Amino acid sequence: MGIYPAGAMSRWSPETRERARSILARYPEKRSAVMPLLYLAAAEEGYLTDEGMAEVAEWVGLTPAQVQSVASFYTMYKREPTGRYLVSCCTSISCMLLGADEVLAAVEDEAGVPAGETDEDGVITVEHVECIGACGGAPAVQVNYELIEGVTPDTARELVRWLRSAAPDSVRADEMQELFGTRRSFDWAIAEHAGAVGPYPAFEPYGTTDGHP
Numbered sequence: 001m002g003i004y005p006a007g008a009m010s011r012w013s014p015e016t017r018e019r020a021r022s023i024l025a026r027y028p029e030k031r032s033a034v035m036p037l038l039y040l041a042a043a044e045e046g047y048l049t050d051e052g053m054a055e056v057a058e059w060v061g062l063t064p065a066q067v068q069s070v071a072s073f074y075t076m077y078k079r080e081p082t083g084r085y086l087v088s089c090c091t092s093i094s095c096m097l098l099g100a101d102e103v104l105a106a107v108e109d110e111a112g113v114p115a116g117e118t119d120e121d122g123v124i125t126v127e128h129v130e131c132i133g134a135c136g137g138a139p140a141v142q143v144n145y146e147l148i149e150g151v152t153p154d155t156a157r158e159l160v161r162w163l164r165s166a167a168p169d170s171v172r173a174d175e176m177q178e179l180f181g182t183r184r185s186f187d188w189a190i191a192e193h194a195g196a197v198g199p200y201p202a203f204e205p206y207g208t209t210d211g212h213p
């Protein structure tokens, strides 16, 4: 149970508060829920605000500074709004050796913005990231944290064009792998077909993607 059982003081929607209570109930120690609640806070407001982190601190019984120290360690906790589709290109060693720099350059060129920026329509944000755990299927790219392996410069361009033209409500790794991927690292074990609606990891048990615009 969070400290906002009646919701009187919370900035979050009733649905988000209910999810927060449900997540907290899984942990013997409230502070163990800090990371999934940070995703809830980001999904609630579109990105992670100071106020969102302060609310997480209240829920889990930590100080805002302690929560911020967790959030600032992980690049997935975005402190600024991103575009509707966050395209993350891995440029670590395995991907780099197999052409990640060319893939990133293709994404940047097709999106019209360099890594770290969002296009003027707010549709595509490009970033380069460290290893995303798909080295065997390098070069690897994620869209809203949904994975695509064996991406080439040409399919990377197709991917960006598809995001703009098809404008899918949610993106799914299996669909994008079929359309834009080639070699996969292994037979993916996680049969999670919920897809990512917003630029937050599609950890459906946390419910962080539902309802995000």
Ligand code: FES
Pocket: 090, 091, 092, 093, 094, 095, 096, 130, 131, 132, 133, 134, 135, 136, 138, 139, 140
């Ligand atoms: S180096 Fe790119 S996924 Fe590991």
